[in-house]
Amino acid sequence: MSAEAKTNPTLVGQQSDSLREAFGIAISQVAESDNAIVVLDADVAGGTGAHHFRSQHPERFIQCGIAEQNMISSAAGMAHHGLKPFVTTFAVFMLRALEQARLSVAYSGANVKLIASHPGLDVGPDGASAQCLEDLACMRAIPGMVVLSPCDALEVAAATRALADYTGPAYMRTGRSPSPNIHSAEPDFVIGKGRVMKDGQDLTLVACGVMTHRALVAAEQLSQQGVSARVIHMPTVKPIDRDLLLKAARETRLIVTCEDHSVMGGLGSAVAEVVSERAEAPVRRVGVGDVIGGSGEPDQLARYYGLDASGVYEQTMTFFQELDANG
Known part of the structure; x- marks a missing residue:
């Protein structure tokens, strides 16, 4: 499929949107001009927004199945060979691979981005077993790990672009439910600035x-x-x-x-x-x-x-x- 035929929905002007969908749209757009970007999924692409990338760039979409530890270790290996892996799953499942995030990614300084949807209470009816109320604490304790939590779909898109340009380990929360857009357009996003x-x-x-x-x-x-x-x-x-x-x-x-x-x-x-x-x-x-x-x-x-x-x-x-x- 030609680049011209790969049309993505726009985020600007919507009153609210799901942060996970914003990530999927943005990473698909960024990948148009960066062939090193790959997306790894743990069989939840429909829930993380990664389905946008799967449909737009199927040759760079890697389905790892429900094997989060293997997925993150594989992403670290890819990063050491010049690729830019974005690893996607639910926040609570990301913690299954905390050891790999620490050793395979952070310890070696691998250029891997961990993108976690369904954080906090946003999981809702799935209850305590699926809610992740500890991920920021776990990830910020890992040396060298950047930790992001954007506020709306427009900022998620801007943060995704910033992560694509940033070299090093990073973790970003997205979200499950629609959230009001505070911004009227994608803001300038600088890692480390409030x-x-x-x-x-x-x-x-x-x-x-x-x-x-x-x-x-x-x-x-x-x-x-x-x-x-x-x-x-x-x-x-x-x-x-x-x-x-x-x-x-x-x-x-x-x-x-x-x-x-x-x-x-x-x-x-x-x-x-x-x-x-x-x-x-x-x-x-x-x-x-x-x-x-x-x-x-x-x-x-x-x-x-x-x-x-x-x-x-x-x-x-x-x-x-x-x-x-x-x-």
Whole structure:
């Protein structure tokens, strides 16, 4: 099939889209001009967005079956021979191959990109066995591993292009459910940089992934109560934007992190590590506690665990009121 005949749907202008589909569209587009890109799949291409690549570039689509450890080890070998492998599966299945991600990929500095769909509570009715609330913690602990969590379909596309240009190990969350597009067009994506999405002087909400939209809604609710909330979107969890965080810690009284992940080891921990070393602003974390997730629709689970916009608002208001009460 000629390049002209390979048409991909556009992302720009849609109100919401699935982050996994955005990845599949973007990597298919990038591969048009980069013949080194290959995509490896663990028999879930329909669920990761990789089906776009499979139909557009079947000669570079490698079906590995349900054998995630072999898939990641194979990708490392391909990378050492000059290819640019993008490995795709669900986040919870990616953790089956954590040893291979550490040894085959990171230890050797292999140019492998691990793309994980269905992270956090987004899996919904599939329940605890399929929910992955620990992946950011696991991946950011691996030396040399870049860790990304874009907020919408447009940013996923931009991050995919950035990963194609980046040399080295990386892990990126996508998503299962449609998520509102915060951006009106693909943003400039720089690995290691966060962005102020809304300015504020009283406190700062730091969010990643689907939580950034919820943080923006919560910030509007806070403003109705006279609380001025800055919102920082942190699509790169590692290496994190230290300068942006420290600026916020100096200029606002409280930092609240928001993530669809355990409060242990993820974005909240990354932010706390930076702020505790260099600034005096207290850090509070909004996320899933030290529990195994439940079964339900993603929006229901977000409400149950306090990760919807109202939950972010209520917890942040409580944190802020406690700060005032303590002087």
